[in-house]
Structure formats: C-alpha cells, structure tokens
Amino acid sequence: MxxxxxxxxxxxxxxxxxxxxxxxxxxxxxxxxxxxxxxxxxxxxxxxxxxxxxxxxxxxxxxxxxxxxxxxxxxxxxxxxxxxxxxxxxxxxxxxxxxxxxxxxxxxxxxxxxxxxxxxxxxxxxxxxxxxxMSDNEIVNKYWKLTELDGKKVTMSENQEKEQYFILKSDNTITGFAGCNTFNGKYTLKEGMRISFDENMAMTMKACQDVDFNESEFLQVFLKADNYTIHDDKLSLNIGKRAPLAKFEAVYF
Known part of the structure; x- marks a missing residue:
C-alpha cells in the first residue's frame, strides 16, 4: 500500500x-x-x-x-x-x-x-x-514626436527640456510633454480611425518664459481632433477632412 x-x-x-x-x-x-x-x-x-x-x-x-x-x-x-x-x-x-x-x-x-x-x-x-x-492598434503604445503643427515645422528651443510628444497607453490614458509642461488625460478610439480626447486634461503649471513654443496651441489639437491617419510610423491628427492639425513620427529608444 x-x-x-x-x-x-x-x-x-x-x-x-x-x-x-x-x-x-x-x-x-x-x-x-x-x-x-x-x-x-x-x-x-x-x-x-x-x-x-x-x-x-x-x-x-x-x-x-x-x-x-x-x-x-x-x-x-x-x-x-x-x-x-x-x-x-x-x-x-x-x-x-x-x-x-x-x-x-x-x-x-x-x-x-x-x-x-x-x-x-x-x-x-x-x-x-x-x-x-496591450492593444494591437499601431497608434497605441508608441512615443509620438511632434514634427509639424498647423502646417509649420516644429523645432526645439535651445533651452527646451525635451521634444513635444505624446503616448497613448493601453488603459486609454494619454501622457505627453507640451514643450514646458507635462499633461495627461483620457482618449477613446473608434472604428474608422476615429479618435476623441477628454476635454479635462491635467497639466503641470511650470513657467518656462524662454521656451518659444505655444503650448496652448498644441493642446488644442487634442480638443479638436476627431480622426487620424497613420502610415510608416508617420501620424496625423485631423479634424474632418481638412489639412492635418498636427503631424508626428514614432520614435523608438
């Protein structure tokens, strides 16, 4: 036994x-x-x-x-x-x-x-x-560096801490840097490459007087955008069928 x-x-x-x-x-x-x-x-x-x-x-x-x-x-x-x-x-x-x-x-x-x-x-x-x-949508979980805003190329100020960017995370939150301050909020993806962002984004309140960049104009992109296009790691946030509000490129570290 x-x-x-x-x-x-x-x-x-x-x-x-x-x-x-x-x-x-x-x-x-x-x-x-x-x-x-x-x-x-x-x-x-x-x-x-x-x-x-x-x-x-x-x-x-x-x-x-x-x-x-x-x-x-x-x-x-x-x-x-x-x-x-x-x-x-x-x-x-x-x-x-x-x-x-x-x-x-x-x-x-x-x-x-x-x-x-x-x-x-x-x-x-x-x-x-x-x-x-993690989402298999190619816009999510990537570091999107701002390259063009309202049809104009974006360059960093000499004393700017880092480039402007945003990341869409798998939990439907967005984080980013607007040129002087960081911001975060929520987003929603829908069929047909449609996107919307929460109006109540939180943002730090640092003063960077020597940084020559309009943070408010950049943040308005997220309030206005209702769709996006993406190809070969190049992203555009758009409103309707007009010219892109802003363009970005993916950066890999």
Missing amino acids: NKIIGIMFAFFMVSCAVQNPFETKAVQGKWEIVSLNGEKINNTQPVYLDFGENNMLSGNTGCNQVTGKYTVTLDKVITFSQLGSTRMACEPKQMALETQVLEMLDKVNNFNITGDKISLSIGLNAPIAELRR
Whole structure:
C-alpha cells in the first residue's frame, strides 16, 4: 500500500511540473506592466512583457530590452528563466524601475488572469505586479514626436527640456510633454480611425518664459481632433477632412 501511495505521489509531482498548454495560450501576447509593488508605473516608454510561442519571452523593463524563457504549469504556476538584457544606460529613475522589474521576474511564481488583466504574485500572496493586455492598434503604445503643427515645422528651443510628444497607453490614458509642461488625460478610439480626447486634461503649471513654443496651441489639437491617419510610423491628427492639425513620427529608444 505504501508503495502504491508513493507511486501516486510521484506521479502527482511530475504532473504538476508538466506545462499547461491552455494556460500558456492564455498568457501569450503583449502585456503592459501598469503597476509594480503597489505603485502605478509612469515611464516614457511602455514597460511590457511579450509572451511568445515556444516559451520565448521578450519585452522592455523600463530602459533595456529583456529576453528569456517562461514556463506555465498546472495550478497557475509561472516561472521565468535564462533572462538577459541589453546594456544601455538610462536615467536613474528608469534604471531603478528596471531593477524592480528584473527582481519581480526572479521572484514571482504564480499568476491569475481576469479579462484583459493579469497579476503576478508569489504563491497566494497579494500581487506584486499588475499587467494589462496591450492593444494591437499601431497608434497605441508608441512615443509620438511632434514634427509639424498647423502646417509649420516644429523645432526645439535651445533651452527646451525635451521634444513635444505624446503616448497613448493601453488603459486609454494619454501622457505627453507640451514643450514646458507635462499633461495627461483620457482618449477613446473608434472604428474608422476615429479618435476623441477628454476635454479635462491635467497639466503641470511650470513657467518656462524662454521656451518659444505655444503650448496652448498644441493642446488644442487634442480638443479638436476627431480622426487620424497613420502610415510608416508617420501620424496625423485631423479634424474632418481638412489639412492635418498636427503631424508626428514614432520614435523608438
């Protein structure tokens, strides 16, 4: 009897280590990490994990690209292995975020999927990371640099902190930089390449007297635009069928 019980226990342990094809299929795709250790992530580029076929993992950890492997077994167990990343130096804030992401991948062993969200945790503890499935729309999750406003080319002022840009995130929020101040709000995508932005955008209130750029004119683009066109990483925000309100190009870091 003891021998039979031992064989059954051994079989159970082996079966638990067998990959679960149904759960593996469920996690496949791109997932943006929206919160980590209980804090919402605020990064210029989306921080994400791409669960590919053949258990291949790739993604962005806040600064560098990461590659490796993942394994999904029974009872929603997930493990990451053979992790490696590029060696690009970034801002201290981004490097700190990257360290947290890599530590999270080394620790977590459990996951749960609810709709378009996935949580990663250690055992039955509270989730360490919350992820949201990324949109496959090519306008979303890209850094769009402003190149033309009202038909005129845009150039940076000598003392301007950075270029004007915006990013549409998977959770239907927009973040961006208007030349002096940062802004954020919400957006909605509809069929037929239609788009609308929330009128109540939030914006910092810094004074940059030497920056020769009309932030208000730039923000008006988002209040007026009702459709967009996109081709070869070139984007136009438009109103009706008129000339573009503004043009942008995608930037990859």
